Amino acid sequence: MVSSLIVFGLIFGGYRLFLSGGNFLLRQGELGEVFLDRLFYLGWSIIFYLLVLSNLVTGFSTFYRSPEVAFLLTLPVDNIQIFRIKFIENLVYSSWAILILGIPLTLGYGAIQGLTSWQYALVFVSGILPFLFIATVSAGLLLMLLVYLSRFFKMRTVFIFLGVTFSGLFYLYFSVSQQDTMLSGGLGNFRALGRYLSNMSNTPFPLIPSYWLSRLFMGSEVLDWTERLFFSALFVTTAAMGWEVVSWTAGKAYFRTYQIMEGQGQKSSHKAMSKIFLFKWPGLRTSTKALISKDMVQFLRTPQQWVQFLLMGFFIAVYLINLSRGQLHFEDMAAFWRTAIYIFNFGFTGFILAALTARFVYPMISMEGRSLWMLQMAPFSMKRVFLEKFWFAFFVLFTLTEVVALISNFFLGQQMEISILASGFLFMTSLALISLSLGLGAVYAQFDEANPMKISSGYGGIITVVLSLIYVGLSVTALILVINLYQGNGSGLFIGTIVGFVVALTVLYTWLPLKWGFQAISRYES
């Protein structure tokens, strides 16, 4: 009951947020309208890539590493049936979390477009559901191919190939579609604005489902019913064909690739001893050093972890390169747009941090798995384990986001005072979000689940993401108010009050989750 209320609250709150944001953009005139359409299309394009990626990562364990599959394969059941059951499981695992964020986005955008209830129903049944299905089909096919290829290459090489391919596709997408025009082109220049708007009207990849979905959402004045029916039919038939293709392929390749994966488990790596364990960490206790070394080695040997981390790094690099290309134009911009871009940049950095903490910090405790007893048996309190993870995550993620913020502020030519202020906000954001993810990760720990992606997309993971986004939203709002007051010579008392509110919020976000998490892990009985 409580869970349903929370989920309902999240969806309703998200819907109101997207609706208000959309209406704000519409009030900015033609540019805002086009920008809104583009954001929606972009949002679902990113969701599609993320869905394929998350399906790949969860599929790896769902199809090949689950003990249940090993048991099912011994039964007199057709392998295609087993594959289909696991396919549906994978679809649900990798999609439900994204749906909680996707539904409010869809409802909000639909409301702005003035969709009627039957159009909503059509969009959900013949748009969003096939959309999710197509992503799972694509990932299923890709996964079987990758596992087959792992006969000839090391799994690590296969994952690197996968990471590079995805990064390349993403970069290609940005290069062809020139999504960065907004940031790199001077908006003070009308010719550039015209070019940007004209670019907006051309969709670079009409063959990807995100485009079909964004078309389905168009209001009645843009899209007539035959066109709407066409895109619905396109979705349904593509999903149906995908189901046939993936089932046919599974009939030929699933059991074979399963055997290949089984063989992989028997291969020895002959790594002996990683140098990380012998590294002399200055100023650290031997036991803390052991915990850090273990976490680092485990991370480096789990491709599902570092491939995603590298991908995120790549996205950040693309963003920074785009900013550097726009460097010369920012000075010519109107003060409003410059501050807007600056605040967007702060929000973006906060968003990156929220994504990184939810994806990598949240599963840290669960990833100890059923080996947790080894740490519980060690002659120190679990508090040390907890704090080691906190500081380790803080050191890595705060450094990363601070570097991103400093470089982007430099490219944006922001005032030193405001850059320092933003750095302070980012410090608090790092503290709050890392504590939140680590604490709730311990409260909702899943020690029986080995897949970090599945752990992150669980119920606790969603709550963490939403609470993180709320924090980032409040921080951004506070920063907007402080900058406005600062630039308009506003009262120091107001500025102090706002900063005090953020500090209080940070203390709450830091202290409570850490306390709950520590209590949960201390009480846990192996």
Place this chain on the structure above:
Amino acid sequence: MIKIEQLSKQFATTLAVNDLSLHIEKGELFSFLGPNGAGKTTTIKMMVGLMTPSDGRVTMGGFDVEKEPQKAKSIIGYVPDAAFLYQHLTGLELLMMVGQLYSMDTKTIQQEQDMLSERLFMREWLGDRISGYSQGMKQRLAFASAFLHLPEILIIDEPMVGLDPKTARIIKDMLKERSQSGITVFISTHNLNVAEELSDRIAIINRGKLLGLGTVDSFQAVSGEKENLEERFLKIVDEEEQSDGSYTSH
């Protein structure tokens, strides 16, 4: 060395351990016998601090496990019934990590590692990742990690599970040697031959209750007949199961 006083553990409506008291001397090799589900593992988990008792207390080498857990844990070596070890590490790395967790210096860890890998025939595969190990290999590694930091008390849950006869023999010899050198060894088992062969004293537990305590010889003497430990054990457990059964559910 080990003192268990009126220990109980309640899970919802089931009383898994019921008012258990035991006192085990330094250097003693003590076996805890009982059928499946008797409460052996629950008792052991409370002894090593992995579970909190509902009632009673456990003292290890004078340290109360609940009040001074770190001091108690520093003198305990523990091998669980199912050894879940960090799959992505190699055996060598796991032993290094365990040594470091107990604040041992690298040189001592490597010396102990060498000795144990030689003794337990692990040298050939200790550099491989644990994910590729068989159950028996994992069990040997778990023993090595329990022995590594030279504990004063060894607590082992079902020591012979997954071991081949040769390794089982080596483990039995190592346990005896440690007991003779003053280390207290507490093993839980349902394998009566192991208990009979190794133990100074035996306790029999069923449905959370202590049913008997004494040396192997004293168990045989009670019956006054020439019966082995297995026959005596089965008789005690059967008698208890046919009694009032007031041990559980409230």
